[in-house]
Amino acid sequence: MQHYTEQQIRSIITGLILSIFLGALDQTIVSIALPNISHEFADVKWLSWVISGYLLTSTLATPIYGKLSDLYGRRLLLSSSIGIFLVASIGCALSHSMFMLVIWRLVQGVGGGGLISLAQATVADVIPPRERGRYQGYISGMYAIASVIGPLFGGVLTHSLSWRYIFWINLPIGLVALIISRRALRVLPVPNIRKELDWAGIFTLTITLLLLLTAFTLLGQYGRVTESMVVLIMLSLLGGILFIYVEKRAKEPVIPLSLLDVREFSVGIRVLFVAFMQILTLTILVPLELRMVNNMTASDTAWRLLPLSLSVPCGAFICGQLMTRTGFYKRYQLISQAMVLLGVAVVAFTPSGNTFWFCVMLFISGVGIGGQFPTTLVAIQNAVPKQTIGIATATTALFRSMGATIGVSVLSSILLALLQYYLPLDQKMGIDMIKELMMQPAGSGHDRLIFEFASQQAFRWVYLLLALPTVMSFYLVLNTREQALKTH
Template identity: 45%
Template sequence: MQVIFGLMLAILLGALEQSIVAVVLPDIALQLNGFDNMAWVISAYLVASTVSTPIYGKLSDVLGRRSVLSFAIVLFLLASVACALAQTMPQLILARILQGLGGGGLVSVSQATIADVVPLRERGRYQGYVSGVWAVASMAGPVVGGYLAHFLSWRWIFWINLPLALLALVSVRRALRHLPAGGRRHRIDYLGALLFGAGLSGVLVFLTRLGQGQSPWRPDTLSMLVAGLAALLLFFWQERRAADPVIPLAMLRVPTVAICCITLFLCFFQLIAMSVLLPLRFQVVGGAQADAAALRLVPLTLAIPFGAFAAGRLMSWSGRYKPLQMAGSLVAPLAIVALAFVDPRAVWLCALVMVGLGFAIGLQLPSGLVATQNAVPLQHVGVATALTAFSRMLGGAVGVAVLTTVLIALLRHGGMAVTDLGGGEDVLMQMFHRVMAGGQADGDAAAVRQAAEHAFRLLFLMSAGVSLLAPFLVARLPEKVLRGSPASTASAAAAAE
C-alpha cells in the first residue's frame, strides 16, 4: 500500500493537469493577451504527453521504474513552476510542452510499476483504484481550477502542483527503493525515439490546427502533416532493423494487444472529447455558468471508477475480461446517442445518461489493460503498459482535435446562418459570448442556441458512430484465462501431470 500510495499521487498529478486548465482558459488568454493561441495551452500538453508516453515505457523497462518515474516527476515539477511564472502566451505554451513531457511518464510508468508489485489476478482491482484517482482528478480539476482562478489567480492552478509533486517524489523514491534499478544491458534506440516523437508531433499538430479552425491547405499546416507522415514511415523502417526498438512492432501483431489498444483509443476518444464538449454544450445551449457546467460532469466522472471497480472485482473472481469489454463497448455508443437527444437543461436525465456512459467506459479501462499485460511476456510488460497508455492519450488528443474541428465547422455554418458573424471570426468564442451576454428572451441569443444545439446533436451522433467500431473489434478478441486464476492454475497442474 505504501507503493500504491506513491503511485496514486503521481497518477493524480498527470490526470489533474489534463482537466484543471480548461475552465480558466479565458482568464489566461485575457491576462496574457493571447486569444489566438488559447487552445494551444491544452493541446501543447496533450501532444507532448502523448508523444513521450511509449518512450517512457521503454526506458523504464531498461533503466528501472524508480529512476525514470523520479525524472518524470522532477521535470513536471520544474515545468509547473515555469507555467506559473510565464509572462506571455508563447512562454506558457513552451512550459506546457515541458510539463507534458513530464506528464507522459507519470501515468504510464506508474501503471507499469503496479504490474511489477501486484499479481496479475489482483491487478484489475488496483487498476480500478487508478481509474478512481483519474475520475476524482477529472471531477475536481475544473472545480478547483475555477475557484483558484476566482479567489486567487490562474497561476495557482500550477503552484498547487508543487506540494503534490514533492510528496509524490519522496513517496516514490522511498517506496520503490527495493525494485531493480534496471533489468539488463541495453542500447536505447535514440533514432527511433526521435523519429517517433517528430512524426507523431507533426500529425497531432496538424490535427490540432484543424481543431482550431485553420484550413488544412495552408502551406505551414499541410507541411506539418507531410513531415509527420514521412517521419513515421522512417520510424517504422528504423524499428524493423533496430536491435532493441522503442516499440517492438511484433507486439502489435498480437491480436489481444492490437484490439485492446484500439478499444482504449476509442474509449478516450469519447471520454476526453465529452469532458470538453459537454460543459460547452451546457453553457452555450443550456445557459449554465462555468462552475455549474463543471459540476454537471460529476455523474460521468464518478461513474468511471465504479465501472472500473466492478470490472476489477469481476476479473479477480472469474479470470475473464472479454465479457466486460463487450458490455462496455455496447453500452457506450447507446449512451452517446441518448445524450444527443436529451435536452441539456434536463439535469437529472442528462446525469442518468452520463452515469451509463461513465460506467461503460469504466468497464473497459482495467479489462483492456490487464488483457494486454496478460498477452505479453513479463519482460515486455512496461512497453505493453505504455502502449495502452499511449493509445488512451492518443485517443484523447485525436478525439478533441477531430470533434472540435467538426464542431467549429458546424457552428460556423449555423452561426453564419442565424447571426451576422463573419466567416473569418473565431465563431466558437463569438457565439459563446453572444449567448452568455443575451438573456433567454433575447431573439438573437435564442437563434444561436438553437443552431448550436443542432450542431452538438450531429456531433454526438458522429461520435457514437465512431464508438460503434469497438464491439465489432471486441467480438474478435481472443480470451486467455488470466495468469494466476483458478482456471489457469488447474490447466497448469493438469499439464504437469
C-alpha cells in the same frame, strides 16, 4: 513474478496513486485559470499552447519513458519524471511572459509524460494479472477524481490567491509522491539490461507524432482544414513509414513492432483510443451544448456534468473488482461498450433541457467508458511478454492521448461545419463569428432561436458520430479470444 508482502504492495500503490493524482490534476487544473493568465500577460496569441503544448510533449515523451523503464527500471524513470515535472512547475509559477510560460509548460509535459504510464506499468510488475484489475481500477478511479476536482481546485486557487498557485501546489504533492515512491520502489528489481538505445527510432517517432498532433491541434483551433495541415499530415505519414523502416532493423526498437502481432494489444490500443476520444469529447461538448442551447451558467453546466465525472471512476472500480473475483475481462469490456453505445445514442436524441434523462444517459455512458480502462489495460498486460510491459503500457497511454487530441479536434471542426450548414441562408456566418457567438451569453429574439435550433441539430449528429466508433470497438473485442488471467 517476485512475491511482495501486503505492506510493500500498499506502500507501492500509495506512491503510484500520488503520481497519478499529480499527473491527472495538472491536465485539468490549468484550464480554469486561462482567462486570468491571458489578462495578466495581455496576450492571447499563445494562450491555447498553455494546454496543447503540455499535451503535445507529454504524448511524445510517453513511449520513450516506457522503453527506458524496461531497460533501466521503473524507480529511476518515475523519479526522473517527477523531478522534471516539479522543476518545470517552479518555472511556470515564476514566468513573467506568456512565451516563457509556454516554454515551461512544454518542459512540464516532458515530465508529466511518465507519471501515469510508469505508474500503470509498475502495477503490472508487482501484481499478478488475476489481481491486477482491482488495483488498476483504483488507479483509474484516482485519475478520474483528479480530473474532476482539477477545475474546482484551480478555480479556488485562482480566485482566492493567484493563478500561479496552481503550479506552486504541485510542489508539496510532488515531493510527497517522490519520497514515498522512491522509498517504496526500492524493492523492485532493476533490469540487468544495458543495450544501445534506438536513437533513430526515438527521433523518427518524435518527429512523426509532432507533425501529426500539431496538424490536428491546428484543426481544432481553426475549425477547418488548411493547406498547412494537409502538408503536416503528409509529412507525418512519410515519417511513419520511415519509423517502421527503422524499427524493423533496430536491435532494441523503441516500440517493438512484434507487439502488433499480439491480438489483445492491437485491439486494446484501438479500444482505448476510442474510449478517451469519447470521454474528453463529452467533457468538452456537453457544457458547450448546455451553454449554447439552454443558456446555462458555468456553475450550472458543471453540476450537469457531474454524473459523467462521477460515473467514470465508478465504472473503472466496478469492472476492476469483477475482474479480480471472476478472472474474466472480455464480458465486462462488451457490457461497457454496449452501455456507451446506448448512453451516447440516447443523449443525441434527448433534449439537454430534460435534465433527468440527460444526466442518466451521461451516467450510463460514463460507467461504460470507465469500465473499459482497467479491463483493456489488464488484457494487454496479460498477453504481452513480461519484458515489454513497460513499452506496451506506455503505448496504450500514447494512443489514449492521441484519441483525445485527434477526436476532439475532428469532432469540434465537424460541429462548426454543421452549425454553418443548419443556419438559414440569410443567417450564414463565418467560423470566427460562430465561435464568438458560442462563447457569448445567450441573448433573446428570433436570431437567437435560429442559432439554438441549429445547435441542437449539430450536436445531435456529433453525438451520433461519437457513438459509431463504439460499434467498431465492440466488433473487435467480440472477435478476440479471451486469455485466462495469469496468477503469477
